[in-house]
Amino acid sequence: MGLHNSGKGKVTIAGAGPGDPGLITVKAKTALESADVVLYDNLVNAEILDWAPVHAERIYVGKKPYQRSVGQETINQLLHFHALRGRHVVRLKGGDPFVFGRGAEEAQYLMKLGIEVDVAPGITSGIAAATYAGIPLTHRDHSQRVVFLTGHSKAGLELQEDFLRVFDGTIVVYMGLKNLGQIARQLIEWERAPDTPAAVIENGTMNNQRVITGKLEEIAGLAAEASLQSPALVVIGEVAALRDSLNWFEPARIIANQTQP
The missing domain is CATH 3.30.950.10 (Tetrapyrrole methylase, C-terminal domain)
Structure with a gap:
């Protein structure tokens, strides 16, 4: 059960760990294996994305220092858009999503809109x-x-x-x-x-x-x-x-x- 159950789609905010694929948690890997959509960051190891189903849509929303990147508001809207369509969305973030990762902000945004949210902590770098x-x-x-x-x-x-x-x-x-x-x-x-x-x-x-x-x-x-x-x-x-x-x-x-x- 996530943090808020709306009967619609679901968003799992998951930590991908610090880089080594072997350091991802079982919970995050399990979430990826059932994902319909994956929104992933710049620091996520590409090997980890292979655990998502072949049919899962992969959307890059990474931020690189001092470069133009996808805005946080756009990321929030994408999460909401796909969840409203009944999809399991995995928001895959480097390290731990609640440590300098804005994962908490994304969870708050979605929960205010009635979207079910689950969190898979990650090993922080x-x-x-x-x-x-x-x-x-x-x-x-x-x-x-x-x-x-x-x-x-x-x-x-x-x-x-x-x-x-x-x-x-x-x-x-x-x-x-x-x-x-x-x-x-x-x-x-x-x-x-x-x-x-x-x-x-x-x-x-x-x-x-x-x-x-x-x-x-x-x-x-x-x-x-x-x-x-x-x-x-x-x-x-x-x-x-x-x-x-x-x-x-x-x-x-x-x-x-x-x-x-």
């Missing part, structure tokens, strides 16, 4: 990408707390100034690559040690994953030198230094093992 990079977000000896932030703008970071000035745990920044230099300088100004370990993870959990590590004061420059691109996740805190001893995921080695007879 803030957790999975760090794990695949060999970085535990908490560790008894290094960090007991973690905070998740979006790095779209410096203004957004400044809203957290009072909190971040005293917070000594792990900081995970989504969508922070473009503003990484500003973010690092701001945290140092707020008395984070310049030599705090930091990491940037590109394409986390995927076979083309890349990770760079360094001190907070230099991490933006290192990321630029490596030409890292979005999607990328930033981890700041003592736990980032544990990658050297916990680097279990080596894409090049895994690919080689898979191709051997």
Whole structure:
């Protein structure tokens, strides 16, 4: 039973996970297998779409940074349009739909219109990408707390100034690559040690994953030198230094093992 039962079609707002198809939840996969229509985002692995029936209509509604994309109002209207026609619509979003994903807004919109809504949570990239990079977000000896932030703008970071000035745990920044230099300088100004370990993870959990590590004061420059691109996740805190001893995921080695007879 979904969150609201109208007797019409149904929308499942599902998290596709961080990239690795093996990390999608059973509930999300089951929803896909019964979908009539799939509206999917830019960060959804194409392999996951293969689980939808052949007859299912696939509609790309992805948003790419700093590029023209499908507006949120249009996405909402598409979900409503297809649900009104008695279809099972799967709204497939990268990571978890309720973590920096606007899934909650879409659910509210549909429920106000009497559409049945179900939600399939997903593994958010803030957790999975760090794990695949060999970085535990908490560790008894290094960090007991973690905070998740979006790095779209410096203004957004400044809203957290009072909190971040005293917070000594792990900081995970989504969508922070473009503003990484500003973010690092701001945290140092707020008395984070310049030599705090930091990491940037590109394409986390995927076979083309890349990770760079360094001190907070230099991490933006290192990321630029490596030409890292979005999607990328930033981890700041003592736990980032544990990658050297916990680097279990080596894409090049895994690919080689898979191709051997």
